[in-house]
Amino acid sequence: MLGVHFAITAEQERALLAADDRDDVDAIDELLGDIEESWSEPDLKVDTDKAWDAIHRSLTDGTLDPSSGQYPLAPAILGGRHLHDDYYAVYVGAEQVRDVAKALHEVIRAGMRSAFDAIDDEEYAGALDDEDFEYTWSNFVDVRSFYHRAAAAGRAVIFTAQ
Template sequence: MLGVHFAITADQERLLLAADDEDGAGIGEILEDIEENWDDDLLSVSTDKAWDAMHRCLSDGTLDPDGGEYPLSYAVLGGRHLHEEYYVVYLTAAEVRDVAEALSRVDEAWLRQRFNAMDDVDYGGAHDDEGFEYVWGNFVDVRAFYERAAKAGRPVIFTAT
């Protein structure tokens, strides 16, 4: 699954939060519209498949959305889940500010220590220096994205489909 963060507008936020259907079709349609019509590269960031390791490093080492401690655990999978079949995770603008501040304190040595501590059996990605560089590069992009989203006062959704 490929991951993308979007710093959505207030109108998009209202639409997503108002879409309340049992099968997730309404959320899916809104998300599809957001993805197809997105035109602001500064307020989105793709993490390819690095989101998996990134969440593990920033939480409790698992993909559990409730694992780890706020606000770091909210950078990828923490937050309000809007769909049952795939990840559409919503953060309020206030949560985005908290995440941005917490991410600003994460350095390469800390993230490497967390990456090295991940369970090889549970994590299916590359668990070597090249794998870490891939995750670190994506992390740096996500950290900058959260800074921009916080400055813009925007809520964020993370999607992995």
């Protein structure tokens, strides 16, 4: 599954949350499809390819459990409000985005490496070697910069992986 974060507009946020409140999965699918297809703000989007998996594991407890880890790092990938049951569509509100951005700024390479090396989940498909860590770290740095830009713009974030 390939992951991508979008710093969504207030209008997109309202529409997604309203559809979620109605449990309208078709509307959520349509809204997310529109966001992905018509995105025009490259600074407010970040692709993480498959690295989102290791990033989440490294920021939490080593698993993909969305409820793992602690605030404010856990919402960076999977720890927000889940809008879909068939794939990851995870919402983080603008106030939380500011908290996540600040917390991600404090993550240092050595700490991330220790957490990465501690991943002990047979479901993890990566190699867990130096090359895999470099890939993970590089994508983490992009996610950290993205959250900083999203916080500065006062935007909520949606993460999707299908």
